[in-house]
Amino acid sequence: MSRGLDDDDLDVDLTDPVLASEAELAFEGALRPRSLAEFVGQTRVRGQLQLLLTAATLQQRTPDHILLAGPPGLGKTTLAMIVAHEGGRPLRMSSGPAIQHAGDLAAILSSLVPGEVLFIDEIHRMARSAEEMLYLAMEDFRIDIMVGKGAGATSVPLDLAPFTLVGATTRSGLLPNPLRDRFGFTAHLEFYDEAELEQVLSRAARMLGLAVDGEALAEIAGRCRGTPRIANRLLRRVRDYALVHGRDADVEAVRAALDLYDVDALGLDRLDRAVMQTILTRFGGGPVGLNTLAVSVGEESETIEAVVEPFLVRIGLITRTPRGRVATPAAWRHFGLAERAPEGAATLPIDDL
Numbered sequence: 001m002s003r004g005l006d007d008d009d010l011d012v013d014l015t016d017p018v019l020a021s022e023a024e025l026a027f028e029g030a031l032r033p034r035s036l037a038e039f040v041g042q043t044r045v046r047g048q049l050q051l052l053l054t055a056a057t058l059q060q061r062t063p064d065h066i067l068l069a070g071p072p073g074l075g076k077t078t079l080a081m082i083v084a085h086e087g088g089r090p091l092r093m094s095s096g097p098a099i100q101h102a103g104d105l106a107a108i109l110s111s112l113v114p115g116e117v118l119f120i121d122e123i124h125r126m127a128r129s130a131e132e133m134l135y136l137a138m139e140d141f142r143i144d145i146m147v148g149k150g151a152g153a154t155s156v157p158l159d160l161a162p163f164t165l166v167g168a169t170t171r172s173g174l175l176p177n178p179l180r181d182r183f184g185f186t187a188h189l190e191f192y193d194e195a196e197l198e199q200v201l202s203r204a205a206r207m208l209g210l211a212v213d214g215e216a217l218a219e220i221a222g223r224c225r226g227t228p229r230i231a232n233r234l235l236r237r238v239r240d241y242a243l244v245h246g247r248d249a250d251v252e253a254v255r256a257a258l259d260l261y262d263v264d265a266l267g268l269d270r271l272d273r274a275v276m277q278t279i280l281t282r283f284g285g286g287p288v289g290l291n292t293l294a295v296s297v298g299e300e301s302e303t304i305e306a307v308v309e310p311f312l313v314r315i316g317l318i319t320r321t322p323r324g325r326v327a328t329p330a331a332w333r334h335f336g337l338a339e340r341a342p343e344g345a346a347t348l349p350i351d352d353l
């Protein structure tokens with residue numbers, strides 16, 4: 001879900017969980033945990049994955065297909081790499097948007113080697129025809145290839161090497177049931193709590209050779225949207241700040257650096273703030289429907305639903321009601337506004353939930 005922004009552009013939202021530039025990707029690659037033991041947090045998912053991988057090793061078979069669901073930047077790609085690495089298996093990486101025809105998928109599947117892990121990011125964005133091909137491939141390690149056209153077309157079965165599919169999605173609700181049912185295990189990744197983020201940060205600081213005290217780590221952990229990707233990115237900016245100003249990366253430096261980049265005390269990014277301001281000031285606190293909200297802030301409803309909303313709900317700034325999104329008293333307080341009764345909101349079209 002990259003928006004293709006440049007990380008070195010000062011105008012960029014550091015707290016955008018889907019932002020990824022070349023520099024960012026290289027940095028992320030270096031910091032990625034290589035084993036489940038190194039992977040911080042998500043204790044339940046880690047335990048479940050460990051069991052699944054160990055059982056497969058004991059039975060000398062490929063692990064079941066795995067679906068990783070959750071907002072961007074929480075470690076789905078990292079976990080896919082770990083699944084391959086822990087089992088000593090090769091990894092092939094692709095993504096839903098890159099698979100726009102069944103032929104694209106057939107080319108990948110037919111070239112897999114036995115035991116290979118196939119990672120498909122944003123699997124919900126794959127073409128429908130490819131999705132259907134995947135059903136048979138996942139179940140029977142076989143695909144049917146159509147040869148010829150029109151009345152003379154015939155389907156030729158092709159056996160595949162056994163493989164493990166790891167699918168990642170920010171929107172598991174968009175996956176058709178037949179596809180979802182073919183995964184042996186679905187992991188729902190949650191936002192990280194502050195203690196876990198401090199662990200992610202202190203590991204990254206160690207790897208960067210940066211001395212950061214506990215208070216400074218806690219300050220960054222509180223402002224990174226519960227997301228390791230953002231934690232690491234903020235840490236990098238704090239390192240820059242300390243370097244340029246020739247000072248320690250202490251809590252004062254963290255505050256100054258993050259204020260400079262407009263990262264507020266809750267870590268809200270520009271889009272989060274735009275959504276909140278819209279609900280609060282334009283719709284009197286709500287309720288407001290998803291599509292109306294998306295149009296008002298000029299963003300796709302998919303991004304609002306998969307990226308913005310889960311975090312705002314999690315930190316208690318909005319609630320979802322049957323009539324739409326509603327700002328909580330904490331939201332009014334955070335934005336320094338006096339809570340008021342919804343004006344006219346009830347007469348607005350509630351487009352969907």
Ligand SMILES: Nc1ncnc2c1ncn2[C@@H]1O[C@H](COP(=O)(O)OP(=O)(O)OP(=O)(O)O)[C@@H](O)[C@H]1O
Nearest residue numbers: 028031032039040072073074075076077078228229
């Ligand atoms: N549990 C973790 N412990 C330590 N670092 C982590 C953890 N999870 C993620 N990270 C770090 O956060 C960065 C982003 O993780 P990753 O690319 O796996 O997220 P993602 O969920 O696949 O995101 P997207 O859906 O946008 O591709 C990586 O650099 C990784 O080092």
